[in-house]
Amino acid sequence: MKKTIKSKYTNDFVPIKSITNGMVILDNNKKLTGIKIMPRNIFILDQGTQNAIIDNLKNAYNMIDYEFWIIAADRPVDINLFLSQLQLLFNSTQDQIKRKMIMEDINKANLFMNNNIVDTEYFLLFVEKDTDKINKRIRQLINGFANAGLTSHQVTNDDLRIILDNFLNGGQTTTFGTVIG
Numbered sequence: 001m002k003k004t005i006k007s008k009y010t011n012d013f014v015p016i017k018s019i020t021n022g023m024v025i026l027d028n029n030k031k032l033t034g035i036k037i038m039p040r041n042i043f044i045l046d047q048g049t050q051n052a053i054i055d056n057l058k059n060a061y062n063m064i065d066y067e068f069w070i071i072a073a074d075r076p077v078d079i080n081l082f083l084s085q086l087q088l089l090f091n092s093t094q095d096q097i098k099r100k101m102i103m104e105d106i107n108k109a110n111l112f113m114n115n116n117i118v119d120t121e122y123f124l125l126f127v128e129k130d131t132d133k134i135n136k137r138i139r140q141l142i143n144g145f146a147n148a149g150l151t152s153h154q155v156t157n158d159d160l161r162i163i164l165d166n167f168l169n170g171g172q173t174t175t176f177g178t179v180i181g
Contacts, residue, residue, distance in 0.1 A: 014168065015027040015028070016164075017029075019157050019160050019161060020157065021157075022154045022155050022156055022157060022159075022160070023134070023160075024160055024164075026127070029129060030127050030128065030129045031127065031128060031129065031131070031134060032125060032126070032127050032160075033125065033126070033128075033134055033138070033154065033155060033160075034068070034069075034123055034124045034125035034126055034138075034141070034154075034155055035123065035124050035138060035141045035142060035145070035152040035153060035154055035155060036121060036122070036123050036152060036153055036154075036155050036156075036159055037122040037123065037124060037145055037150055037151075037152045038122075038150065038151040038152065039120070039121075039122060040149065040150055040151075042054075042149075053148050053149050053150075056147050056148035056149065057145075057150075059144070059147070059148075060144030060145055060147065060148055063140065063144055064141075066126055066128075066137070067126065067127070068124055068125065068126040069124070069125045069126070070122070070123070070124055071122070071123040071124075071125060071163055072120055072121070072122055072123075073120070073121050073123065073162055073163050073166045074118040074119070074120055074121075074166065075118060075119050075120075075121055075162055076116065076117075076118055077112065077117045077118060077119050079109055079112060079113065080113075082109060083106065083109050083110070083113070086102055086105055086106050086109065087106065089102055090102045090103060090106065121159070121162070123155060123159065123163065124141060124152075125155070125163075138154050142154075
């Protein structure tokens, strides 16, 4: 009888070998990859343009003849650099009216930071073993969404890590250090 070892570590049951070249390499050598789709508010456009974009999106989705997943993932917004630049500008400005306007922007930025503001990012992912098929699907997806007026590109390793962090760690970024025993 084979003894089953139960582990308390997530990495023991997640079938991931590595993340490389914008792909999650699974234990069975299949690759999970896809595209990141940049959001666009079509509701500020005229009705005819909205309808055209929606029709082109229908065409893009109808061309997909394989299993795929649409993922919306939240990524924390880091505006520390922006805040630092505002503070430098505030310190170097003598005009009181400009200083007041800059301080209002600093206060707004701090409000965003204190409320854990996130960007929502959109992904279309699929699993495939053959690298040539992966490249063909990525090109077709990017072209299909471009025809609908949406910008997209192949997911990066960082994008995939964010998605995994969202699902496995409740959105908390994992940072592992060296353990010295």
